Amino acid sequence: RTRELSSEKEKLDAIVSSIEAGIAIFNRDGRMVWSNRVMREWLQNGRQYGMEDFIHNGTEDAIQDIFVDNRFVREVSYLDFGRKRGFFQMVATPIHPPEGDPHVMMLFQDVTEVKKAEEQLMQSEKLTALTRLSAGVAHEIGNPLTSISSYVQILREMEHDEFTREALGTISRHLGRIGDIVRQMSNFAKIEAENLGDHKIYDLVKTTVDLVRYDKRTARIDIKADIPEDLPVISVDGNQMVQVFMNLILNAADAMPGGGELSITARRAGRMVEIVFTDTGEGIPGENLERIFDPFFTTKEKGTGLGLAVSYTIVKSFGGEITVESTPGRGTTFRVRIPSKE
Numbered sequence: 140r141t142r143e144l145s146s147e148k149e150k151l152d153a154i155v156s157s158i159e160a161g162i163a164i165f166n167r168d169g170r171m172v173w174s175n176r177v178m179r180e181w182l183q184n185g186r187q188y189g190m191e192d193f194i195h196n197g198t199e200d201a202i203q204d205i206f207v208d209n210r211f212v213r214e215v216s217y218l219d220f221g222r223k224r225g226f227f228q229m230v231a232t233p234i235h236p237p238e239g240d241p242h243v244m245m246l247f248q249d250v251t252e253v254k255k256a257e258e259q260l261m262q263s264e265k266l267t268a269l270t271r272l273s274a275g276v277a278h279e280i281g282n283p284l285t286s287i288s289s290y291v292q293i294l295r296e297m298e299h300d301e302f303t304r305e306a307l308g309t310i311s312r313h314l315g316r317i318g319d320i321v322r323q324m325s326n327f328a329k330i331e332a333e334n335l336g337d338h339k340i341y342d343l344v345k346t347t348v349d350l351v352r353y354d355k356r357t358a359r360i361d362i363k364a365d366i367p368e369d370l371p372v373i374s375v376d377g378n379q380m381v382q383v384f385m386n387l388i389l390n391a392a393d394a395m396p397g398g399g400e401l402s403i404t405a406r407r408a409g410r411m412v413e414i415v416f417t418d419t420g421e422g423i424p425g426e427n428l429e430r431i432f433d434p435f436f437t438t439k440e441k442g443t444g445l446g447l448a449v450s451y452t453i454v455k456s457f458g459g460e461i462t463v464e465s466t467p468g469r470g471t472t473f474r475v476r477i478p479s480k481e
């Protein structure tokens with residue numbers, strides 16, 4: 140009987156230690172009393188953990204509910220284990236041993252990658268809808284706008300009292316802004332990888348950096364581009380790729396109003412080439428991170444919020460991807476990955 144038991148225990152141990160999920164057991168007071176290998180790798184050494192560290196909604200009640208109602212809690216939430224963070228699916232199960240106090244077992248499965256994939260999918264659906272809408276709107280607004288703008292232009296060239304002159308000035312400035320947005324939207328509708336050709340990252344980055352030097356926003360920042368010349372070429376529309384790089388550089392410049400450094404590097408990453416833009420700017424607060432690629436999301440008074448949405452669509456059309464990491468107060472890193480031709 141003892142032999143049987145110990146072989147059962149060995150089986151159990153083998154299962155528990157081979158599972159790629161975090162498992163922990165908590166006592167009646169909610170203190171963690173046991174954890175498996177994976178869980179220990181995630182947690183900070185030497186810290187006491189309790190159930191409240193992992194259940195965020197209605198802590199006290201939620202914990203008691205599990206004991207009292209025998210309830211399973213299944214939820215996906217963002218958790219920070221100390222040495223590991225991301226989205227986890229959590230299942231809690233009460234354990235009622237024949238003798239002694241009841242305990243709770245919690246199992247955490249990392250679903251961060253799944254969640255990311257879902258979000259990417261939603262993002263591309265959002266963008267397809269927008270692309271269709273943009274074409275319509277740009278056309279419907281663009282034509283009357285051109286007509287209004289030319290009348291305003293004619294009126295401004297005539298003699299007027301001071302009020303009318305100023306009013307016309309304001310009208311024309313606002314028209315300019317509407318015009319910018321409409322132009323961006325019609326660019327947006329047109330995005331489709333068209334003039335594909337083989338390009339060297341080195342050349343594309345150099346062209347972009349030379350171009351943005353004319354923008355006064357880049358005057359106060361230090362752009363350090365260090366691109367190896369022998370990277371594999373990428374098959375892209377050169378103008379569109381330059382547009383993406385330009386958006387990223389100007390965003391970095393906007394994030395460093397008091398000056399700072401933007402480093403641009405590139406390297407092979409498997410079958411892709413990765414171009415990395417790292418700035419020392421204000422960073423992006425966590426709650427904005429998943430919205431910055433949304434069309435019209437902007438935190439700038441004069442921004443259209445289309446820069447990153449357009450960049451995202453362009454990069455996607457080349458079979459690539461674009462990701463972001465940021466630490467508020469420290470800076471932001473954008474990674475553009477494009478399939479390489481080798």
Ligand SMILES: Nc1ncnc2c1ncn2[C@@H]1O[C@H](COP(=O)(O)OP(=O)(O)OP(=O)(O)O)[C@@H](O)[C@H]1O
Pocket residue numbers: 386390391394418420421422423431432436437438439441442443444445446447448471
């Ligand atoms: N490098 C960066 N550092 C900090 N915040 C950034 C950075 N890049 C983008 N952002 C944030 O993402 C938002 C969206 O960027 P996006 O380029 O799409 O639009 P925008 O820059 O606001 O407007 P536009 O591109 O028309 O000037 C910005 O308003 C800003 O809040």
Ligand SMILES: [Mg+2]
Pocket residue numbers: 386389390446447
């Ligand atoms: Mg921008």
